[in-house]
Amino acid sequence: MAAVTLYxxxxxxxxxxxxxxxxxxxxPVEIKEINLFEGKQLEPDFIKINPQHxxxxxxxxxxxxxxxxxxxxxxxxxxxxxxxxxxxxxxxKAIVDQRLYFDVGILxxxxxxxxxxxxRLGEKTVGEEKxxxxxxxLGWMDQFLTGRPWLAGTxxxxxxxxxxxxxxxxxEMGYDISSHRKTSEWYEKCKTELPGFDENLEGAKxxxxxxxxxxxxxxx
Numbered sequence: 559m560a561a562v563t564l565y566x567x568x569x570x571x572x573x574x575x576x577x578x579x580x581x582x583x584x585x586p587v588e589i590k591e592i593n594l595f596e597g598k599q600l601e602p603d604f605i606k607i608n609p610q611h612x613x614x615x616x617x618x619x620x621x622x623x624x625x626x627x628x629x630x631x632x633x634x635x636x637x638x639x640x641x642x643x644x645x646x647x648x649x650x651k652a653i654v655d656q657r658l659y660f661d662v663g664i665l666x667x668x669x670x671x672x673x674x675x676x677x678r679l680g681e682k683t684v685g686e687e688k689x690x691x692x693x694x695x696l697g698w699m700d701q702f703l704t705g706r707p708w709l710a711g712t713x714x715x716x717x718x719x720x721x722x723x724x725x726x727x728x729x730e731m732g733y734d735i736s737s738h739r740k741t742s743e744w745y746e747k748c749k750t751e752l753p754g755f756d757e758n759l760e761g762a763k764x765x766x767x768x769x770x771x772x773x774x775x776x777x778x
Contacts (some may be wrong), residue, residue, distance in 0.1 A: 563588045564629075565604070565615040568761030570594065571666055571723040572626035573614040578719035579630035581754030585637040627658045630716040643716050653710045657702065657717035665699070666724040668692050673731055673765065676773045684777045692728070696738040703740040707747065714752060722748040726759055730766025733778050 564580060564587045566573045580587045592598045592613050599611040608615045608624050615624040616632070623629055634644040645651045668691050675681040699709075699721070708714045709721060725745050729735065736742050749755055 561588065561619065562586065563590055563617040565590050565592050565607070565613060565617070567592055567594050567613045569765045570613055571669065571727045571762070572662075572720075574726075574758045574761050575661075575720040575723035576614040576616070576626040576629045578723060578752060578754050578758050579643070579716045580633055581757070582643055582714070582716070582719060582752065583633045583637050584639070584753075585633055627662060627716075627720065630658075630719065634716060642713050645715070650711065654715045654717045657709045657715075658720055660698070660702075661717070661720040661724055665695050665721060668695050669724050669728050672733075672778070673727065673769050677765065677768050680772070682772065682774045682777075684773065689778070692733070696735060696741055699744075700738050700740040703744050708744070714748075718744075718748060719752065722752055722755065723758055723762070726755075726762040727765060730759070730762040731769040731778060732766065 562580075562585055564577060566577060566589050568574065568591070577587075577589070592604060592615075594613060598604065599613060604615075605611050607617065607622055610624060612624050614626050614629060615622065616629045618632075618636070623632055631644050634641070638644070644654060668688070672684055672688050672692065676684070702709050706712060709717045722745070725735065725741070725748075729745070735745065749759075752758075
C-alpha cells in the first residue's frame with residue numbers, strides 16, 4: 559500500500575470528517591497537522607501540494623486530492639473492503655451524496671455561522687436568526703432519520719462521518735440538541751459505533767472550549 563498522508567487540522571469539522579472516514583475505511587494514514595489559525599496553509603511548501611491551500615488535503619503516493627467529501631469517497635473506492643460506506647447502487651449512492659451535500663451546504667455551514675464570528679471575530683452574542691436556522695437544519699436531520707437508524711439507511715456511511723463531525727462541534731459549543739429526538743439518538747450511536755469518534759471529539763472539544771470562553775453566558 560502506498561503511503562497515505564492526511565494534512566489535517568483537528569479544530570476543523572470537515573477535516574475531522576475526512577479522518578472519521580479514513581478510520582471507518584480502515585486505511586492507515588499519516589497525519590500532518592496544518593494549523594490554519596497560524597496560517598501554515600499559506601506556506602510555500604504546502605501551496606505546492608495544494609494551490610487552493612485548503613484543509614483537509616490527502617496525498618496518496620503521487621496523487622493529491624482536496625475537498626473533504628471527495629477525499630472520503632476516494633478512500634472508500636480505493637481502499638474499502640466493500641461498498642457499505644459508499645454504495646455502488648445508484649439510488650443508495652444518491653442518498654449518501656444528498657446527505658453529504660446537506661452537510662457541506664446547510665448543516666456545517668450553519669454551525670460555522672455560529673462559531674466563527676465568536677471564535678475568530680470576537681463577537682459576544684449569537685443572533686436569534688442563527689439559532690432559528692440551526693433548529694431548521696436539525697429538524698431536517700430528524701426527518702432524514704425517520705424509519706432508519708443512520709442518515710442514509712440501515713448501516714453507517716461516510717455521510718454519518720461528516721454530519722457527526724459537524725454535530726460534535728455544535729454539541730461541544732454547548733448547543734442542546736435533545737429536543738430533536740431522532741438526531742440526539744443517532745448522535746449517541748455515533749459516539750459508540752463510529753470508528754475514531756473519540757479522536758474526532760478531542761478537536762471538537764478544543765473548539766467548543768474556545769467558543770464558550772468568548773460568548774456571553776446563555777447565548778446558546
